[in-house]
Amino acid sequence: MLHASEKTDEKNKDLQEKSGPCSGAEILLRSLAKENVDVIFGYPGGAILPTYDEIYKLGINHILARHEQGAIHAAEGYARVTGKPGVCIVTSGPGATNVVTGIADAMIDSLPLVVITGQVGTKVIGTDAFQEADMLGITMPITKHNYQVRSVEELSQTVKEAFHIAQSGRPGPVLIDLPKDISQQETLFSYNKPVYLPGYQPNARPNKQQIRKVLESIRAAKKPVLLTGAGVLHAGAAEELTAFVEETNIPLVSTLLGLGSYPGNNQNHLGMAGMHGTYAANMALHEADFLLNIGSRFDDRLTGVLEHFAPDAKIAHIDIDPAEIGKNIHVDIPVVGDAKAALTLLLKGNLGSLSQHDDWREQTQRWKKDYPLWYKLDKETIKPQELIEKLYEETEGEAIVTTDVGQHQMWAAQFFSFNKPNRWVTSGGLGTMGFGFPAAIGAQIAEPELPVIAITGDAGFQMTLQEMSILQELQLPVKIVIVNNASLGMVRQWQQLFHGERYSHSLFPIQPNFTKLAEAYDIKAIKVDKRSKLGDAIKDTFTHQGPVLLEVCVAQEENVYPMICPGQGHHCMEGVEPL
DSSP states (O other), rough: OOOHHHHHHHHHHHHHHOOOOEHHHHHHHHHHHTTTOEEEEEOGGGGGHHHHHHHHHHTTEEOOOSSHHHHHHHHHHHHHHHSSSEEEESSTTTTHHHTTHHHHHHHHTTTTTTEEEEOOOHHHHHHHHTOOOOOOHHHHSSSSEEEEOOOOHHHHHHHHHHHHHHHSSSEEEEEEEEEHHHHEEEEEOOOSOOOTTTTTOOOOOHHHHHHHHHHHHHHHHHEEEEEEEEHHHHTHHHHHHHHHHHOOOOOOOEOOTTTSSSSSTTTEEEEOOSOOHHHHHHHHHHHEEEEESSOOOOOOHOOGGGGSTTOOOOEEEEEEEEGGGSSSSSSSSSEEOOOOHOOOHHHHOOOOOOGHHHHHHHHHHHHHHSSSSOOOSSSSOOOHHHHHHHHHHHHHHHHHHEEOOSSHHHHHHSOOOOOOTTTTTTTOOSOOOHHHHHHHHHHHHOOTTEEEEOOOOEHHHHGGGGGHHHHHHOOOEEEEEEOSSSOOOOHHHHHHHHHHTEEEEEEBOOOHHHHHHHTTTOOOOEHHHHGGGGHHHHHHHHSSSSEEEEEEEBTTTTOOEEEOTTTOTTOOOEEOOOO
């Protein structure tokens, strides 16, 4: 399968070189070509039809989703794997409002998107015209910036600014609202004007004095810990992080979205921290005397109750977004800047492996050895943790994994070791059900040579399962793995633990026949409900060259552990058992 970029390079060259008057729709597409966009995810409708007419004429690589939510989550998956802005085009009104969840998801998880929404003609904006929605007002809190184009002459510069904003500083979504009449008007195309935004000047260069303070604190510490978040991945700093840890041997923990920033199978990696983090990772945070946070925003699922978070630690925080520093946690050494630039400066500090950390490293390794992640096997009932482990073994970890949200997401984070960057695609801050499967489509288009596994729950999959049409149409070899516990798993777990086992509307006594649904889309389907047959089912799934849906029926009452309950700190974990 060819990369999307290989298919469209020649077309983009033709678009960039054409001269003469152009419609707004053609200007939009020529601007996208200038930004080296190789794929668009979208869904047409009335207000955006002039743009789709140009897509037809010019043969742009466009992926037709079956719902706008599927389009934007696919764009998110593409952006997460490539680091490039994902592009989504939809129509006005309901088409535009259907991407709001994806925009909010991308905003909180710092994913670069450029979202183009059609809009009614400029003369009827504000009159409640057919399929009109105020997308500027709706998306103002959930975009880095949004535009409504009111002149065809400003369109190309708007696109140029949108891409600059989306991918610079802390990445995020930018929306361009395009009225239909603007897309039909004509002007000359120009893309030569530089971007100058006086009010937007993100600082990527860390202050060297602050870096010196970090180095001094590392030298003075007896129990240092590194906390790595998605900022390391967005900065492309995994190599620098690995070099820094190899030099210093400082124990490292990751956030949910930071997995893959450092090899998960390395002994220095203590695992994911937070509500469902490992015992070693959480105890390291609790006992640390110096914590260096690189690219994580100290969200509540990581910290637990704030008064118990790293109570004895001096805290340094490196982040590209100054608004995140000190927002939730008091920071002793703030460092505003790009993670890659900061780690490069830290490496120049020549710290080496510091002997005063030896006892601490031994302690963290004892925690890791004595209190591993665990689960109890059943003779025939499939445990979801074993499923994830077998997926890892079958792929030897060489796969992109996308997930929905809930128990299966946590088990994937715990039991699938992410040893390379940009192989883990999940919805973190917003916790969006329906994300995992369409995100896998975007990831597969971005990396056609890598296996892509969409690990999803039976509930979340039903929110966007119509996107199987894309797999059918393009024969994308995505492997859909439904972890079927016939329930809203995480909701059920909380109802069990905190609501007296009152399972209010969280169990599914009747479910669709997922294998027949897959077969309706001409997709190979496998169902397994016995542990003895799990290995063969997984092998069959990955032996098949095309898309496969693997439904795995697992124990309904299995819970995710360890767990930090509400109001507790990292030292108060439920479900921890010694080896």
